[in-house]
Amino acid sequence: MKHLPELHSQFDLSEARIDRGQLVERRLSDLAGCFEDEDSFAKSLAKGNPLIYQVSSQEPGNGLGDMHFGIGMLMPGRIGDEYYLTKGHLHESREAAEVYICLSGTGAMLLEHEQTGDVQLVPMTSHSFVYVPGYTAHRTVNTGIEPLRYIGVYPANAGHDYQTIAKRGFRHRVVATTDGPQLLLRESHS
Ligand code: PAN
Ligand code: ZN
Numbered sequence: 001m002k003h004l005p006e007l008h009s010q011f012d013l014s015e016a017r018i019d020r021g022q023l024v025e026r027r028l029s030d031l032a033g034c035f036e037d038e039d040s041f042a043k044s045l046a047k048g049n050p051l052i053y054q055v056s057s058q059e060p061g062n063g064l065g066d067m068h069f070g071i072g073m074l075m076p077g078r079i080g081d082e083y084y085l086t087k088g089h090l091h092e093s094r095e096a097a098e099v100y101i102c103l104s105g106t107g108a109m110l111l112e113h114e115q116t117g118d119v120q121l122v123p124m125t126s127h128s129f130v131y132v133p134g135y136t137a138h139r140t141v142n143t144g145i146e147p148l149r150y151i152g153v154y155p156a157n158a159g160h161d162y163q164t165i166a167k168r169g170f171r172h173r174v175v176a177t178t179d180g181p182q183l184l185l186r187e188s189h190s
Contacts, residue, residue, distance in 0.1 A: 020058060023054060025054045037082065053073060067156060073149045090164055094114065105149055108123055110138070137164075
């Protein structure tokens with residue numbers, strides 16, 4: 001069966017790009033304020049401004065019931081003891097959930113419920129799904145030594161609220177310890 005061209009898109013796993021995708025790139029400087037250790041952040045930034053993650057996404061429609069989707073690639077690395085991470089956000093439509101499909105690499109999804117404060121660190125390993133419920137701030141961290149690649153699928157009306165996170169921050173952070181990745185309370189959280 002021949003697909004209509006706009007309904008079929010190929011993605012490049014290694015480059016983490018979808019055909020006709022809009023590309024967003026986040027460099028270290030875009031993540032100011034996200035890491036606890038500001039001295040380590042400043043020292044790393046003085047050495048260069050590497051790409052930390054990118055998302056290539058498609059927004060085929062904005063009608064009721066439409067879906068958006070994107071493929072992300074988060075690089076391995078740390079600032080101090082804290083793993084490289086995405087900015088993280090709540091959905092503007094708070095009830096909007098999201099499905100992540102983990103393709104390669106090793107990481108975790110930090111989930112914090114906006115009202116209850118319930119926190120979960122959900123493993124992201126290749127060939128697994130992570131379900132992100134509504135009303136939940138979500139941030140991806142790469143706890144491995146390879147790029148973490150994943151696909152996210154969410155309702156078209158979800159929207160991205162970065163401001164609430166920028167103001168309040170996440171209450172927890174994910175750090176490297178001799179026992180592996182651990183979830184700690186963020187000291188600077190207000
Ligand atoms: C994902 C994220 C992606 C990048 O596609 O947008 O992981 O993270 P930030 O958006 O927090 O920079 C998603 O959750 N979309 O809703
Ligand atoms: Zn999301």
